[in-house]
Amino acid sequence: xxxxxxxxxxxxxxxGLVHSSLAEEQGAERWGVNMRQGVTEVAQxxxxxxxxxxxxxxxxxxxxxxVMFYSMWRHRKSRxxxxxxxxxxxxxxxxxxxxxxxxxxxxAVPATKTLYDIYDTEEADIDIxxxxxxxxxxxxxxxxxVSFFSNLSTPRTxxxxxxxxxxxxxxxxxxxxxxxxxxxxxxLLTANDVIHSWWVPELAVKKDAIPxxxxxxxxxxxxxxxxxxxxxxLCGKDHGFMPIVVKAVPEAEYNAxxxxxxxxxAKMKALTEKTFTFDELFARGEQVYNRTCAACHQPNxxxxxxxxxxxxGSKIATGPLEGHLNIVIYGSKVNPxxxxxxxxxxxxxxxxxxTYQRNAFGNDMGDTVQPVDILNFKNQQ
Amino acid sequence: xxxxxxxxxxxxxxxxxxxxxxxxxxxFSFAMFLLGGCMALVIRAELxxxxxxxxxxxxxxxxxxxxxxxMVFGAVMPAFVGxxxxxxxxxxxxxxxxxxxxxxxxxxxxxxxxxxxxSTLFMEGGAPNFGWTFYAPLSTEYAPPSTTFFIFSIHIMxxxxxxxxxxxxxxxxxxxxxxxxxxxxxxxxxxxxxxxYLLIAVMPVLAGVVTMMLMDIHFGTxxxxxxxxxxxxxxQHVFWFFGHPEVYIMILPAFxxxxxxxxxxxxKPLFGYSSMVYATASIAFLSFIVWAHxxxxxxxxxxxxxxxxxxTMLIAVxxxxxxFNWVTTMFRGAMTFETPMLFAVxxxxxxxxxxxxxxxxxxxxxxxxYHDTYFVVAHFHYVLVPGAIFSITAGVYYWLPKWTGxxxxxxxxxxxxxxxxxxxxLTFFPMHFVGLAGMPRRIPDYALQxxxxxxxxxxxxxxxxxxxxxxxxNVVRTVMGGKKATDEVWDNPQGLEWTVPSxxxxxxxxTPPAVR
Numbered sequence: 001x002x003x004x005x006x007x008x009x010x011x012x013x014x015x016g017l018v019h020s021s022l023a024e025e026q027g028a029e030r031w032g033v034n035m036r037q038g039v040t041e042v043a044q045x046x047x048x049x050x051x052x053x054x055x056x057x058x059x060x061x062x063x064x065x066x067v068m069f070y071s072m073w074r075h076r077k078s079r080x081x082x083x084x085x086x087x088x089x090x091x092x093x094x095x096x097x098x099x100x101x102x103x104x105x106x107x108a109v110p111a112t113k114t115l116y117d118i119y120d121t122e123e124a125d126i127d128i129x130x131x132x133x134x135x136x137x138x139x140x141x142x143x144x145x146v147s148f149f150s151n152l153s154t155p156r157t158x159x160x161x162x163x164x165x166x167x168x169x170x171x172x173x174x175x176x177x178x179x180x181x182x183x184x185x186x187x188l189l190t191a192n193d194v195i196h197s198w199w200v201p202e203l204a205v206k207k208d209a210i211p212x213x214x215x216x217x218x219x220x221x222x223x224x225x226x227x228x229x230x231x232x233x234l235c236g237k238d239h240g241f242m243p244i245v246v247k248a249v250p251e252a253e254y255n256a257x258x259x260x261x262x263x264x265x266a267k268m269k270a271l272t273e274k275t276f277t278f279d280e281l282f283a284r285g286e287q288v289y290n291r292t293c294a295a296c297h298q299p300n301x302x303x304x305x306x307x308x309x310x311x312x313g314s315k316i317a318t319g320p321l322e323g324h325l326n327i328v329i330y331g332s333k334v335n336p337x338x339x340x341x342x343x344x345x346x347x348x349x350x351x352x353x354x355t356y357q358r359n360a361f362g363n364d365m366g367d368t369v370q371p372v373d374i375l376n377f378k379n380q381q
Numbered sequence: 382x383x384x385x386x387x388x389x390x391x392x393x394x395x396x397x398x399x400x401x402x403x404x405x406x407x408x409f410s411f412a413m414f415l416l417g418g419c420m421a422l423v424i425r426a427e428l429x430x431x432x433x434x435x436x437x438x439x440x441x442x443x444x445x446x447x448x449x450x451x452m453v454f455g456a457v458m459p460a461f462v463g464x465x466x467x468x469x470x471x472x473x474x475x476x477x478x479x480x481x482x483x484x485x486x487x488x489x490x491x492x493x494x495x496x497x498x499x500s501t502l503f504m505e506g507g508a509p510n511f512g513w514t515f516y517a518p519l520s521t522e523y524a525p526p527s528t529t530f531f532i533f534s535i536h537i538m539x540x541x542x543x544x545x546x547x548x549x550x551x552x553x554x555x556x557x558x559x560x561x562x563x564x565x566x567x568x569x570x571x572x573x574x575x576x577x578y579l580l581i582a583v584m585p586v587l588a589g590v591v592t593m594m595l596m597d598i599h600f601g602t603x604x605x606x607x608x609x610x611x612x613x614x615x616x617q618h619v620f621w622f623f624g625h626p627e628v629y630i631m632i633l634p635a636f637x638x639x640x641x642x643x644x645x646x647x648x649k650p651l652f653g654y655s656s657m658v659y660a661t662a663s664i665a666f667l668s669f670i671v672w673a674h675x676x677x678x679x680x681x682x683x684x685x686x687x688x689x690x691x692x693t694m695l696i697a698v699x700x701x702x703x704x705f706n707w708v709t710t711m712f713r714g715a716m717t718f719e720t721p722m723l724f725a726v727x728x729x730x731x732x733x734x735x736x737x738x739x740x741x742x743x744x745x746x747x748x749x750x751y752h753d754t755y756f757v758v759a760h761f762h763y764v765l766v767p768g769a770i771f772s773i774t775a776g777v778y779y780w781l782p783k784w785t786g787x788x789x790x791x792x793x794x795x796x797x798x799x800x801x802x803x804x805x806x807l808t809f810f811p812m813h814f815v816g817l818a819g820m821p822r823r824i825p826d827y828a829l830q831x832x833x834x835x836x837x838x839x840x841x842x843x844x845x846x847x848x849x850x851x852x853x854x855n856v857v858r859t860v861m862g863g864k865k866a867t868d869e870v871w872d873n874p875q876g877l878e879w880t881v882p883s884x885x886x887x888x889x890x891x892t893p894p895a896v897r
Contacts, residue, residue: 049744053744077717084713088654093702111744112690204750206750
């Protein structure tokens with residue numbers, strides 16, 4: 001029995017040692033026990049509120065548990081203590097009803113004030129539409145042409161433990177949301193499929209993104225920096241793999257970035273006219289596939305039996321082109337998990353990924369799809 | 382004179398005896414507790430380290446969903462019904478439950494409901510994977526085909542609960558021994574009476590919401606589909622109108638058990654009996670007007686947020702009264718710490734900690750940071766594991782000698798307690814930290830800074846699991862034999878159940894006892 005106990009305690013200790021050497025470089029953030037103070041005024045007052053309630057609870061806890069431990073120590077039968085027989089006191093009951101009520105009122109006042117601040121979404125300097133997709137975020141800078149998806153950029157090899165994990169494992173994206181500091185940024189949140197929740201702890205913004213609804217939230221960030229968050233509402237298989245990265249930069253830098261992005265968007269439009277070679281499309285298509293399709297259909301195109309169909313040898317990918325274009329652009333009528341990618345991807349990417357799917361994983365259709373074919377297909381519908 | 386039990390399996394299949402049915406409920410719930418616990422261990426094993434090691438996200442989500450559903454509907458609720466079956470007739474001096482045939486039926490449909498729920502794990506597309514709260518449209522348009530079976534099993538569980546609740550109300554209101562006025566009833570009876578009303582009020586709401594899902598999935602309606610003019614948030618309002626009273630269904634009987642055990646081992650009457658009754662009733666009432674505090678981030682108008690925040694904070698008042706009453710009952714008693722008392726004292730301490738985090742969660746602006754993080758997971762496990770599970774365990778140890786006529790092994794009981802107590806705190810306390818530091822709930826993999834505390838949680842979970850094996854072993858040994866228990870078992874315990882012999886005869890109180 002004793003030997004068993006020793007082993008029980010040796011086991012976790014050994015594992016703990018192994019683990020701590022693995023994540024040594026994480027020093028600063030490890031063993032974090034409290035809410036972060038944040039970088040907005042609202043985040044700071046939320047943090048203050050959190051600490052206030054916390055200390056009130058600690059004080060009540062010390063009092064209640066103090067009395068309890070005192071009697072557990074003193075009023076034991078083994079110490080020969082004789083039990084008193086009192087069992088009622090209306091005055092005492094009234095006292096411990098009224099005092100907590102007063103404490104609660106004291107807590108409700110600052111909470112109400114902070115809540116009003118959080119709900120004040122009027123007069124924003126910048127509006128950004130945030131749309132949740134399974135399993136990525138889309139950002140539209142309203143009033144400009146800038147619009148992009150933000151995907152997890154942690155490689156699959158790290159998740160599958162085939163490569164050491166990077167510093168910001170699961171909290172890194174290909175394209176962060178860029179916002180200027182000291183400006184009131186309003187987020188308009190919605191979702192394309194199921195409910196998601198957009199949460200950046202340092203901004204103290206957590207708001208559900210709900211299909212068919214538009215929610216509002218706002219933040220005015222004081223300090224430039226990179227702030228990381230995650231989707232907070234269970235949204236399906238890859239709920240844990242759709243992080244949020246917000247990059248707050250000085251205003252001039254933000255403006256430069258925005259016009260650069262607007263130019264790039266214009267260039268992308270021009271690319272639609274171009275005719276690509278098969279190799280160009282195949283190479284680009286592989287990237288798009290791994291970024292967009294592989295989460296469900298798997299990197300090897302085999303899908304997940306019962307949940308997500310295979311691309312390899314599939315009736316659609318090796319059938320008439322029309323059907324293939326239709327399901328990728330407009331989504332599946334029977335299985336909502338297959339989204340409509342017509343608006344999510346550019347014409348170039350759509351052409352590339354369809355070309356790729358028809359010629360990879362042993363599919364050998366030999367055809368190429370040009371961006372202009374996509375445009376024509378969309379226009380004839 | 383009444384006859385004895387039938388022999389063989391017929392005794393269990395056809396029984397209308399409240400003690401037999403109570404035992405079946407308790408064994409069933411313990412089996413479900415182990416099953417749901419194994420699922421929790423799959424979750425904790427996967428979360429032992431960052432990265433995906435043991436299961437894939439699809440299966441991980443099925444585990445979190447099934448763990449929640451099985452623990453809520455399969456472990457906690459049937460266990461309380463089992464205790465009610467055993468104890469309520471004996472506590473009020475009744476010969477049996479008021480509706481014995483329905484009692485048999487309400488138990489026997491449960492194994493079928495759970496067999497069906499469990500079978501979804503083997504269906505194409507897997508088991509339900511949308512969390513035990515099954516928010517639409519993830520649980521409708523985007524759900525696996527097995528959802529239909531899930532809905533049907535929820536319907537059966539709901540029917541079982543409603544029948545159980547009707548039976549309990551009918552028994553308590555009609556079958557009390559002469560002289561047992563309402564305000565003389567043991568608190569376990571009182572809390573169950575109120576719980577039964579909660580069940581009757583909200584189980585139909587749950588049935589309604591899953592039926593709406595069924596219609597959306599199969600019959601082309603759009604209750605929760607925004608594209609068809611429906612409202613995904615409506616789902617949450619209806620679900621939580623059931624869900625919040627539901628969490629009190631899982632805690633009020635626990636209050637009753639603890640209020641029974643503490644006076645026995647403090648050798649002092651319960652302090653503030655009538656205020657306990659009123660506090661329970663107030664909590665039950667408040668449970669109907671606080672549901673949207675589970676939904677602070679859905680974007681309600683500020684008036685709604687404020688109402689639900691204030692109403693939720695108010696719950697702290699009657700709950701505080703209860704805790705203060707328990708502590709005052711212990712104050713200046715002559716305490717001993719046998720296993721039931723250890724569990725009851727741990728209940729008071731740990732439930733209070735869960736109450737504190739509940740109060741923090743009630744503050745809407747702060748909740749925006751806590752919502753859907755591990756802080757919430759820590760909170761509800763602190764109220765449910767030490768709350769419901771510890772109180773049920775305490776109740777089993779407390780009444781086991783009465784049921785079996787044998788004393789359980791006290792040393793083994795204490796080993797069970799300390800293993801469970803340490804395991805529980807190792808598992809759930811660090812969850813407060815990772816939650817505040819920013820770890821969302823229901824994720825199969827996490828950022829590196831959460832690794833250390835998750836590792837501790839996982840170790841604690843396996844310890845807690847191991848503790849239950851000790852429990853099972855102890856109970857089985859006690860059922861088989863052991864030191865004979867006296868009729869009173871404890872040192873002058875209060876209540877009619879202690880006036881009958883140990884083990885309690887198959888039929889008790891065929892003639893009503895005299896109540897002072």
